[in-house]
Amino acid sequence: MAVPQDAEEPVCPERFRASLKESSFTVPDISTKVFKEECTYCFRTPFFAGGIFVCLKTYACFCFTHVGLYAEQSRNTLFLHILSKKVNLESEEESDGEPKDKITRLAIDTGFEQKFDVHDTFSLVSFPHINAKCPIDEKLGSDLYGTCQYVIAATSAERIALLQSASNAWDGEIKQITKHANLEQLSNGKIIPMSGWTCEADGCTMNENLWLNLTDGAIRCGRSQFVAEGQMCKGNNHMKQYYDATGYPLVVKLGTISSEGTADVFSYDEDDAVIDPNLEKHLAHFGIDQKKLKKTEKSTLELELDMNQKWEWAKCQEDGASLENIFGPGYTGLINIGSSCYMNSVLQSLLVVPSFVTRFVDGAGPILARVPPLDVHHDFNAQVAKLFSAMASGDYSVENSTLNGIKPSQFKRVVAGNHPEFSSSRQQDAEEYVRFLLDKISSNTPVEVNDPTLSLKFKMESRFEDIASSMVRYTDREETVLAVPVPKAAIRAGDGEGQRSTVALTDCLYALFEPDTIEDFVSPVTKEKKGARTTLRFKTFPDFLFLQAQRFTMSPDFTVKKLDIDLLVPDEIDLSGLRGIGKKEDETLLPDDATASAPPALPDYDKSIAEQLEAMGFTRNASIKAAIETGRSGGVEAAAEWVMLRLDDPSLNDPPAVAPAGRSASAGPAHLEGLDELVAFGFTPHQARYALNRNPDANAAAEWLFVHAEEIPPECGAAVPGENTTPLEPATSREYSDGSGKYRLVAFISHMGNSPHSGHYVAHVKKEHRWILFNDEKVAISQNPPRQLAYLYLFQRAE
Numbered sequence: 001m002a003v004p005q006d007a008e009e010p011v012c013p014e015r016f017r018a019s020l021k022e023s024s025f026t027v028p029d030i031s032t033k034v035f036k037e038e039c040t041y042c043f044r045t046p047f048f049a050g051g052i053f054v055c056l057k058t059y060a061c062f063c064f065t066h067v068g069l070y071a072e073q074s075r076n077t078l079f080l081h082i083l084s085k086k087v088n089l090e091s092e093e094e095s096d097g098e099p100k101d102k103i104t105r106l107a108i109d110t111g112f113e114q115k116f117d118v119h120d121t122f123s124l125v126s127f128p129h130i131n132a133k134c135p136i137d138e139k140l141g142s143d144l145y146g147t148c149q150y151v152i153a154a155t156s157a158e159r160i161a162l163l164q165s166a167s168n169a170w171d172g173e174i175k176q177i178t179k180h181a182n183l184e185q186l187s188n189g190k191i192i193p194m195s196g197w198t199c200e201a202d203g204c205t206m207n208e209n210l211w212l213n214l215t216d217g218a219i220r221c222g223r224s225q226f227v228a229e230g231q232m233c234k235g236n237n238h239m240k241q242y243y244d245a246t247g248y249p250l251v252v253k254l255g256t257i258s259s260e261g262t263a264d265v266f267s268y269d270e271d272d273a274v275i276d277p278n279l280e281k282h283l284a285h286f287g288i289d290q291k292k293l294k295k296t297e298k299s300t301l302e303l304e305l306d307m308n309q310k311w312e313w314a315k316c317q318e319d320g321a322s323l324e325n326i327f328g329p330g331y332t333g334l335i336n337i338g339s340s341c342y343m344n345s346v347l348q349s350l351l352v353v354p355s356f357v358t359r360f361v362d363g364a365g366p367i368l369a370r371v372p373p374l375d376v377h378h379d380f381n382a383q384v385a386k387l388f389s390a391m392a393s394g395d396y397s398v399e400n401s402t403l404n405g406i407k408p409s410q411f412k413r414v415v416a417g418n419h420p421e422f423s424s425s426r427q428q429d430a431e432e433y434v435r436f437l438l439d440k441i442s443s444n445t446p447v448e449v450n451d452p453t454l455s456l457k458f459k460m461e462s463r464f465e466d467i468a469s470s471m472v473r474y475t476d477r478e479e480t481v482l483a484v485p486v487p488k489a490a491i492r493a494g495d496g497e498g499q500r501s502t503v504a505l506t507d508c509l510y511a512l513f514e515p516d517t518i519e520d521f522v523s524p525v526t527k528e529k530k531g532a533r534t535t536l537r538f539k540t541f542p543d544f545l546f547l548q549a550q551r552f553t554m555s556p557d558f559t560v561k562k563l564d565i566d567l568l569v570p571d572e573i574d575l576s577g578l579r580g581i582g583k584k585e586d587e588t589l590l591p592d593d594a595t596a597s598a599p600p601a602l603p604d605y606d607k608s609i610a611e612q613l614e615a616m617g618f619t620r621n622a623s624i625k626a627a628i629e630t631g632r633s634g635g636v637e638a639a640a641e642w643v644m645l646r647l648d649d650p651s652l653n654d655p656p657a658v659a660p661a662g663r664s665a666s667a668g669p670a671h672l673e674g675l676d677e678l679v680a681f682g683f684t685p686h687q688a689r690y691a692l693n694r695n696p697d698a699n700a701a702a703e704w705l706f707v708h709a710e711e712i713p714p715e716c717g718a719a720v721p722g723e724n725t726t727p728l729e730p731a732t733s734r735e736y737s738d739g740s741g742k743y744r745l746v747a748f749i750s751h752m753g754n755s756p757h758s759g760h761y762v763a764h765v766k767k768e769h770r771w772i773l774f775n776d777e778k779v780a781i782s783q784n785p786p787r788q789l790a791y792l793y794l795f796q797r798a799e
Helices: 013-018 064-074 142-153 157-164 238-246 279-284 300-306 310-317 341-350 354-362 364-369 373-378 380-393 409-416 430-443 505-513 607-616 620-644 675-680 685-694 698-711
Strands: 052-055 061-063 078-088 105-109 114-126 129-135 210-213 219-221 223-228 231-236 250-253 265-267 272-275 458-466 471-479 481-485 501-504 516-518 532-538 544-550 552-554 560-562 565-568 572-574 742-752 760-767 770-775 778-781 790-797
Touching (some): 013 129, 061 064, 078 129, 078 142, 114 142, 210 238, 223 620, 265 272, 341 380, 341 430, 341 742, 341 770, 354 364, 354 380, 373 380, 380 409, 430 544, 430 790, 481 505, 501 505, 505 532, 505 565, 607 620, 685 698
Parallel strands (some): 481 544, 501 565
Antiparallel strands (some): 052 061, 078 114, 210 219, 210 250, 250 265, 458 471, 458 532, 544 790, 552 560, 742 760, 760 770
16 A cells, blocks of 8 residues: 655645636535545545545545546636644543643543544645645635635534434443423422332332333332343333323332432333433432442343343453454454444455455455445445455555544445434344345345355245145245254253253254145145145255354243254354255146135234334233234334233233235334245245234234245335345346365354344454454454354355
8 A cells, every 4th residue: 555755845835825726626616525534445434544526626535546537537727725733632632731732622532431632734735745734824815815724613514414313332231312491390309218118009019120200200110121031120101191181201210320410310201211411300300319329230231231141252262362463354352333343244244255255355346446435425335345345455454553443334324225223323133233234235236247145145945835735836036144053952961051052954954854844734636634845955055054043932931032042053054965956757736726715814913013022021912813803003102001001911922813805014124923935935024924913823924825935926015215226136137156065164153142133243364264353343363262152153155
């Protein structure tokens, strides 16, 4: 990489302006977007040697390496040069105790939470004489001087986009300042003691999980809820009932208030945890001195974090091992930009796939060259190529450098688009992101270009046999990840005290591929109820195979439980015996016109409410019932109360009553109970969801699907404005990679926590015959790769 010399040639402002043409720059207006955070074509920032150059014609931004190429292609030659330098606060004073030069701005390095000063230097340059720097001076003329000042003061377009997409740094909780910051409090003379609180509701004796209403000082208990596996936060929901009666919205959990100013504050009418910037004042109204309070109860966040098994976290991150950092091409870390470790881990794993290297590393130059500079910031392929080529370059992985690591903010914003989950700053499921990302890459691949995802995608063959007629049907589906169950029957207890239970990957594969039976299936040919048999096999073996270990289950108390087991995964696996062979000569196919009655549809209900209840740990059937009974206007709180009041009802988890004839069913995206079972029969997730939304009974849905699967409308996906989208080719015409079924392990992604949507992800990737740990921006040689704890595995075909 070419690095400029710092030698400068000062230029007189009057002479500099006199040498310019009037068309050299464009005077900005209020709508002008200024890019000045990082180079359009790479991740160099003003802190890198040479700084960055902002074109005063287009306001695009370029580093020292790329500014010349841009100037030659665009004929734009006038740039505002920005060079920034970090100075730690510890070194703010000179040896004589006097402060250094004036601080330009104060920043916080979110990677290390270390405050530092930022000294910015601005000057004008004209290409190709970029070392001849002209100071920003009024002698440049009001128009050019004003243009420079606009760029200097403007909030960058990159930062505006991040704020709009809510892609902010995450500290464990995402909270907004309450709209009740200036709450009107009642002057009722009530004084609250500093301790010894009890619920003031009639007959309630709760002395924990107590909330103080900041309007009138009422103390009531919260609701009972499962905050984590094996932990119940007890309560009788009296504060919610008090809000319903009074309308006083802002409450604080008494045991969580600390002298440092932290506390759990909730706003009922905003339906969210919030920040009360005037909490100290609001507490003082009732005689509570916040500075004298000590925290006695854990916050909800802390209870969740406690459930992250410390042993598991230590193992996955290899805490306690003496890890050697590694630098250079392919060893670039990705900075966590707000619970983005799931994304970082997936990206590090994909960098070992040759088709991705060919498309987005070797092909980065042509991809970026075809996109106008101002469009790079929102072009899908440009952002993917920019990131992958930077990860492979080694420019951001230099020993003893303070500028290591890449912050993939624009990549995340463009790739996620308007997706409700992946565009947020919340933790997501890495397996779901693999599917999402590969589908996005595939849909944005031009038809004349080899689709890099086809080296990971594969086809599964499902054989369905109608036992009564002995007729069969074969169906194929495209898959991205092989989801493998962990059968409880195959789990072997540890040999001694403290020894973890184990299960072999081969046993998990056997559970997935063994024939399954539908007992109540009625033959559409003979009309006899003799059942059906299904068998699942590979139709193609991909070059690279993602395998998911389904470690998460639903416990009897309706909470998500992570199986505390070690999965025994060998270096190499042989799946050759699981290849399908298609229709045999002596088999008769089920007729296409065989019919079966369609299961009736459910009443209309708000599926988002049902999904939220299911995420809380309630069963799918109970969640649907609650959403139906409370209606769309009741909200998730009313639906949750409906379920809580009926936990002792033995019929709570029975299928809900169907809708009257003629009522339509939805094919929403919720994860339904029985979905995995139907997918195992050979149907696509979309087909399974469609059938289960018609009737949540898996057997009835399966009967209907085996006859009507082809009638289901295609799954819709909204395109993101500004994306370069190319429709997918039909699955039948796609050229899937295929070959031997023998594989070797090349990467795995481990998850720490009790839900795939919380906790932390890290990746271990095999490079140059050794395992490398990628823990966000930290990259080191692995000493004890914990493959037994992984959630996702990536296998490569063994040559």
